[in-house]
Amino acid sequence: MRLAVYNVENLFDRAKAMNLETWAEGRPVLEQFAELNSLLGEQVYSDAVRKxxxxxxxxxxxxxxDTGPFVILRRNRGGLLKRPKTGGIEITATGRADWVGSLELRDEPINEHAMHNTARVIRDLKADVLGVVEAESRPVLRAFNDEILPAVAGSPFRHVMLIDGNDERGIDVGLLSGAAYPIGRMRSHVDDRLPDGSDGLVFSRDCPEFEVALPDGEQILVLINHLKSKGYGSTAAANRRRRAQAVRVAEICAERLSEGFQHIAVIGDFNDTPDSDPLQPLLQAGAMKDVFQHAKFDDGGYPGTYGLCNAGNKIDYILLSPALFSRVKAGGVIRTGMWPGSRPKRWDTYEELKRPQDAASDHAALFVDLDI
Structure with missing residues (x-):
């Protein structure tokens, strides 16, 4: 069977702030959105908070x-603020109980060429089981599978599943599989709490577990992850969160191995490199092995999976339990949907990829063939 993972960076719609020309342009908006959203959730609004x-x-x-260029403030009931004729904003609420509503990022459609190039990558992966990162929702993933994949001569998957996670931007993780690989029991970890007593959530999105049945009666347990980004917030806080996530994933794998699961895969975008401190609990201390380290894995001449695929951009992973690692027949990387740079062009791409905006994703797709 072929197991694959791909960060699709949204399929139909993406937050406008995440769709700007450069990350440097979008990052301040996302940071301000996150800060305001956090403050709006406070039970009591102090004078400093209101200011x-x-x-x-x-x-x-x-x-x-209430509608800004990148953000919408939805006020359903109660009073949050006033806009004096003289200008400015006056926060009238004294706490979260005074009003009902939400803060949302505004979306805009994905470039059509980029969408079809994403479908071409998935078509060419020919995966039996595919984990996707940054998909908007199950209905969107289903629509992409049923409508866009066939448009590029791809074969739709029989099974499509996505469990809503903790990220409010619509970047969840999901699983697609062929008819011979039905999805069985599922387990979500959206409510896992940090062990530091803060009552904070461990996972930025989720760490769903999917039991996938194999044609010979065996099964494989697939955990999909999108660990904490370095994108916004302080580096120290992001590293702490990512390390806590790595610790928890390693714990889950150890628990399942002790329960008798032999074939376990952890796949996804970990947002950090193999030598980073936050990932050590999972990559070094844990039992799981990175498929990039397998003698039969071909990295295509580049050690990374993101951007220009240098060593410092190795952030996407397929980790396998020892029993599964021993069943690896081959593996590789598909970069034909990524912008290849221009001086020089690093790899061949689809003919339809003529500009950076047409790239399917900034991430490569990874696959591994397993004798199982």
Missing amino acids: RMAELIITLGMEKS
Whole structure:
């Protein structure tokens, strides 16, 4: 069977702030969104909190309206703020109980060429079981599978599953599999809590477990992950969160191995390199092995999986339990949907990929063939 993983970076719609020309442009918006969203969730709004809320609402372009260029403030009931005729923002609520509503990132459609190039990558993967990262929802994933894959002569998957995670931007993880590989029992970890007493959530999205039945009666347990990004917030806080996630994933794998599961795969975008401190509990201390280290795995001449695929951009993974690692027949990387650079062009791409905006994703797709 062929197991694969691919960060599709959304299929139909993506937050406008994440769709700007450069990450440097979108990062401040995402940071401000995250800060304002956190403050709006406070049970009590102090004077300092109300002042900062007002500043952020103005900075996000919502001084005159609840709809800004990148963010929408939805107010369903109760009173949160006033907009004086003289300008500015006055926060009238004294706490979260005073109003009902939410803060949301505005979406915009994905470039059509990019969408079809994503489908071409998935077509060429020819995976029996495919984990996807940054898919908007199960209905979107189903629509992509049923409508876009056939449009590029791809074969739709029989089974499509995605469990909503903790990220409010619509970047969840899901699993697709062929008719001979039905998805059985599933387990979510969206509510796993940090062990530091803060009552914070471990996973930024989720770490769902999918039991996939194999034609010979065996099964493989697939865990899909998208660990904490380095994208916004402090580096120290992001590293702590990512390390806590790595620790928890390693614990889950150890628990399943002790329960008798032999064939376990952890796949996804870990947002860090193999030599990084946050990933050591999973990559070094845990039982799982990186398929890149297998003698039969071909990295295509580049050690990385993101951007220009240098060693510092190795952030996507397929980790296998010892029993599964011993069953590896081959493996590799598909980069034909990635922008190859221009000086020089690093790899061949689809003919339809003529600009960076047409890239299917900034990530490569990984696959491994297993004798199982």
